[in-house]
Amino acid sequence: MTRYLSIFLLLAAIALVLIWGLGAVLFFVPAPISTPSPTATPTSIPSPTPTATPTPGPLSVQLELPSAVAQGGTLAVHLRVPTHSGSGPLSLIGQLDDRPLHFAREGGSYWALGGFPPWATVGPHRLFVQARNQRGEVADVEAQFEVRQSDFRIERIDIPAAREGLRAPEIVQDEFRIVAAIYAEFTPQRYWRGRFGAPLKRLAMSSLYGTARAYDDGSVDSYHLGADLRAKSGDPVLAVASGQVALAQELQVRGNAVILDHGWGVYSNYFHLSSIAVRPGQKVVRGQLIGYVGDTGLSTAPHLHWEVRVGGNAVDPWPWTERDPLRVNE
Ligand SMILES: [Zn+2]
Structure with a gap:
């Protein structure tokens, strides 16, 4: 009987030890494991010196731009992002007056360029940018600047009778649609560096940018949107900056035409060529031969x-040969 009792006591003791052990396993050991805290505040795991990892501040951006630009001028807008606002790329929505303003990223900051035609309204203009970072934070910035008056001359042009038909509104409009579709493209990569070169080896101006024009016996009805350079037929025409050929074809009004895309919404155009030396899509470098001077399209010589x-x-092309518009503070 005592043997049975001692066996029973032994089994009971073993059971107690097992229950106690299991209890320890159930109630003590798993406790920290069974609560993995799904929110997983990751800072609590390494946490060597919590002050060493500063919390990123709210998104803030700064705009840098000149206080004024002339009619026919180019406005360079620089958007800086302080380091505490985080690294990843921002998405930016820009507006210049009532037009969209596209930004391109370069280094740790962003640039946008605005062009002002000869008829840009003189006085205060407004610029607005909304920035959003990858954390979803939003920052709005606004700036004002002035557009200053430029003095443009008036010029009278006599169109030879044989080319008079090229001024027909349907021809002008059809062709405008072709070139406007190109200017609407924004290439985020910048191909040009520094000032633009000259498109001809020898420069002789025959008609300035911005000149108000009256054709034949009519009144002023348009502005000259480029610079006319006197040259001999067949003189080589050179790319003013590196870029990619966006258009190289014969047009009715502009004659044999080349349009180069320099990136960031900047294009240079070469019209009335006798012949074209590049093809669409081709990359060109500053100073490269792209065609030859001519008298094609609506031209008088x-x-x-x-x-x-x-x-x-x-915009007025000459300032581009004198100064890089990205050098805002010079
Ligand atoms: Zn012209």
């Missing part, structure tokens, strides 16, 4: 019509 477009607007 051999010359090169050279134009620079920024954000769709024709």
Whole structure:
């Protein structure tokens, strides 16, 4: 009987030890494991020195731009992002007056260029940018600047009777649609560096940018949107900056035409060529031969019509040869 009792006591003791052990396993050991805290505040795991990892501040951006731009001028807008606002790329929505303003990323900051035609309204203009980072934070910035008056001359042009038909509104409109579709494209990569070169080896101006024009006996009905350079038929025409050929074809009004895309919404145009030396899509470098001076299209003598477009607007090309517009503070 005592043997049975001692066996029973032994089994009971074993059972107690097992229950206690299991209890320890159930109630003590798994406790920290069974609560993995799904919110997983990751800072609590390494946490060597919590002050060493500063919390990123709210998104903030800064705009840098000149206080004024002339009619026919180019406005460079620089958007800076302070380091505490985080690294990843921002998505930016820009508006210049009532037009969209496209930004391109370069280094740790962003740039946008605005072009002002000869008829840009003189006085205060407004710029608005909304920035959004990858954390979903939003920052709005606004800036004002002035458009200053430029003095443009008036010029009278006599069109030879044989080319008079090229001024027909349907021809002008059809062709405008072709070139406007090109200017509307925004290439985020910048191909040009520094100032633009000259499109001809020898420069002789025959008609300035912005000249108000009256054709034949009519009144002023348009502005000259490029610079006309006097030259001999067949003189080589050179790319003013590196870029990609966006158009190389014969047009009715512009004659044999080349349009180069320099990126960031900047284009240079070369019209009335006798012949074209590049093909669409081709990459060109500054100073490269792209065609030859001619008298094709709506032209009265051999010359090169050279134009620079920024954000769709024709701007004065000469300042581009004197100064890089990205050097805002010089
Ligand atoms: Zn011209």
